[in-house]
Amino acid sequence: MFATRQRSRRALVCAAMIAGLAMAQGTGAGVTTADPPVEATVESTAQALADAITAGLTPAADGRQPKAIVDTGSGSGWAKSTSSAAVGEGPEMTAALAAFAYGLTHPDAAPPGANRWDCKPSAAHPNPVVLLHGTWLNAYDTFAYMSPRLARAGYCVFAFNFGRSGLMEGGGLGAVLPGRFGVGPMEESSRQLAEFVEQVRAATGSEKIDIVGHSQGGTVANRYLKFDGGEGKVGKLVTFGATHHGTSLMGMATLGRAINNLGINILGFYEPLVGLANIQQAVGSPFYAALNANGDTIPGVAYTAVGSRYDEVTNPYDWTFLRPGPDATVDNITLQAGCEQDVSDHLTMMYSPRSTSIALRALDPAAPAELACTFNPWLIGGGGSF
Known part of the structure; x- marks a missing residue:
């Protein structure tokens, strides 16, 4: 029984580490100029990722040597995903690890203060805020x-779970854990x-919305702005550790190594699958070549991009920053600038009081200019408070 509890605790801690490493996949450096066939590029990227994962794997307890494998399906269009609004507000949390644990057992919970569909934006804050994980x-x-603090500041806040995909639908190994979304194409x-934006606009009567996105959430928002009707409907985009330019294969490989080397054998075998969303987020992928072909920004949007020096995935962290194009403003912010005691990593930056104050100021330039500055530890977050 003791051994079982030990394995369970180790699995939980490792799961949180995996999320902190994988949820962002945000360490790319830009787009490529090569133009190989898309299918060949995807296959070569997937195999390179599998090889990078395998290179750092240690033998399992029974002596078998783990090996990453590629499962990219047969033909284009095989991968699929769904989305759903988060429902039933969960409790307010100050610690990232505790919130991750609650999210495992309540995967569809709404963050506190969010999805109050009768909320009507005020004159002071006319744009509802959509949160992207x-x-x-x-x-x-x-x-x-962050969500309850935005709500208490007078914003109508909305959130949903996107990219819900199973193991056999291209979601990869992470989709086996409850509540592990953002894995679909x-x-x-x-x-x-x-x-979802149209639902929010209809419910609130607002012409525009603002977006706060973490990690892949920032990339999805950028895709929406450029290709899926978001232009003219978004006033501000605020991102934290966003994967605007992709991630390195080595950063993504850390994911598979963490799963195997720390003893999590979720599926009953030792071959981690490479999910499609991870392949797409490799630097130089066809996805990023298309996304950034005409620049990082679109006209008419105010962008704020926040990066942490202690981000173990987006490294170098300034790869999360944006280059402004015509008629767009960009404020690239290093989280520790003026606050060295905030040592937030990729996961815990969303539980940093400083991050929340940056978001509030970005959403409303009339908000107090002074930013919060507190110690915020790696992995735990929230000033170390549970």
Whole structure:
């Protein structure tokens, strides 16, 4: 019994680490200029990722050597995903790890303060705020800290779970854990966002919305703005550790190594599958070549991109920053600038008081200019408070 409890605790901690590593996949450096066939590029990227994962795997307890495998399906269009609004507000959390644990047992919970569909925007805050989670996360465990603070500041806040996909639908290994969303094709997630935005606009009567996105959520928002009808409907986009330019294969490989080397044998075998969303987020993928072909931004949107020096996935962290194009403003912010005691990593930046104050200021430039500055530890978050 003791051994079982030990394995369970280790699985929970590792799961949180996996989320912190994988949910962002945000360490790319830009688009490629090569133009190989899409299918060949996807296959070569997937195999390179599998090889990178395999290179760092240690033998299992029974002596077998783990090996990453590629399962990219047969033909285009095989991968699919769905989305759903988060329902039933979960409790407010100050610690990322505690929120992750709650999200495992309540995968469809709404973050506190969100999805109050009778909320009517005020004159001071006319744009509802849509929250977008990252890879292998959900609306609750990403925004259980920030969402209620936005609501108390007078915003109508809305959140949903996008990219819900199973193991056999291209979601990869992470889809086996409860509440691990944001794993489906990002093109589909973008279209799901488009549908959700229309629901929010209809319910609130607002012409425009603002978006706060973490990790892949920032990328999905960018895709929506550029290709799926978002232009003219979004006033501000605020991102934290976003995967605007992809991630390196080595950063993604950390995911598979964490699963195997820390002893999580979720599926009963030792071969981690490479999910499609992870393949898409590799730097230089066809997805990013299309996404950023005409620049990082679109006209008429105010962008704020936040990165942390302690982000173990988006590394170098400034790969999350954006280059402004015509008629767009960009504020690239290093989380530790002026606050060295905030040591938030990729996961815990969403539980940083400083991040919340940055979001509030970005959404409303008339908000107090002074930003919060507190110690915010790696993995736990929320000033170390549970």
